[in-house]
Amino acid sequence: MSQNVLLFEPNKFLYSVFVTIDTAKRPFKTFLSQGTNLTDIPNRYSCVPDPRKPPNKQLFLITQPNRAAMYLIRTPDVIQNLFPNFNWNVPTSDKVLYLTFDDGPIPEVTPAVLTILKQFQAKATFFCVGDNVEKYPEILAQVRAQGHTVGSHTSHHLSGWNTENIEYYHDVRHAANLVSSSLFRPPYGRLKPKQAQFLTRHYQVVMWDVLSGDFDTAISKETCLKNVLTAAERGSIVVFHDSVKAAERMLYALPRVLEHFSRKGYRFEALQASLLHKTRRQVAAESQLMAVASA
Numbered sequence: 001m002s003q004n005v006l007l008f009e010p011n012k013f014l015y016s017v018f019v020t021i022d023t024a025k026r027p028f029k030t031f032l033s034q035g036t037n038l039t040d041i042p043n044r045y046s047c048v049p050d051p052r053k054p055p056n057k058q059l060f061l062i063t064q065p066n067r068a069a070m071y072l073i074r075t076p077d078v079i080q081n082l083f084p085n086f087n088w089n090v091p092t093s094d095k096v097l098y099l100t101f102d103d104g105p106i107p108e109v110t111p112a113v114l115t116i117l118k119q120f121q122a123k124a125t126f127f128c129v130g131d132n133v134e135k136y137p138e139i140l141a142q143v144r145a146q147g148h149t150v151g152s153h154t155s156h157h158l159s160g161w162n163t164e165n166i167e168y169y170h171d172v173r174h175a176a177n178l179v180s181s182s183l184f185r186p187p188y189g190r191l192k193p194k195q196a197q198f199l200t201r202h203y204q205v206v207m208w209d210v211l212s213g214d215f216d217t218a219i220s221k222e223t224c225l226k227n228v229l230t231a232a233e234r235g236s237i238v239v240f241h242d243s244v245k246a247a248e249r250m251l252y253a254l255p256r257v258l259e260h261f262s263r264k265g266y267r268f269e270a271l272q273a274s275l276l277h278k279t280r281r282q283v284a285a286e287s288q289l290m291a292v293a294s295a
């Protein structure tokens, strides 16, 4: 039976692709109907545990009464499997986390992030907005000088859903050229299928499997911290924001995340092109080479 289950707030993230769901095939309805309130989340939210997952791999679906779910702290496998060309995490058995920071670089927040990362000898990846790179090239230079890697996040923080394809590609390309990187993260995780198809040909699209929620002014900084502590595991790609809006929660959670996972023997590394799926263009070029070699 096909049923309209408004699972995800259309204003947020990729997951809104699931607005219409065949509930006979997809397991989402199960955990929507088993919602339990968690006391540390403000009253107007409830937090729905996924009954299929063990406690240490819980997937948190944050919902508001009478509203659709807003976002997920952990990206469910079913979504990851739908977009296999995107990078959701780095498959590894090593104790390593990949922290990422979106929306900078800006003088108000990025240098503070660099200082904290340095204290823990941690490397990370910064998905930069082209506009900010043009305004603050010296901050981008600091990011690079400390050994972090950089990806692009469009020039004007555009949502793919609200932007004509050609305009979006130009905006992406401009930002990618500014930071000279093949790593790209779409703002809000929002891409139309055609854009996703085009972009994975030319870029290594980096999504995430753990969302800190630092951008959410309705959650406490403690909840933001707990989101990451609970959801991150070996090879996770974790989203933070070096933005003014997220700073209060992010600057609280970040050192505690670093402390917690350092104590458990984790390292923090920057994403490299070699760790990610090749672009579809690279894959095509390689298979052509193979064909020539075997001819």
Ligand SMILES: [Zn+2]
Binding pocket: 102, 103, 153, 157, 187, 188
């Ligand atoms: Zn962003």
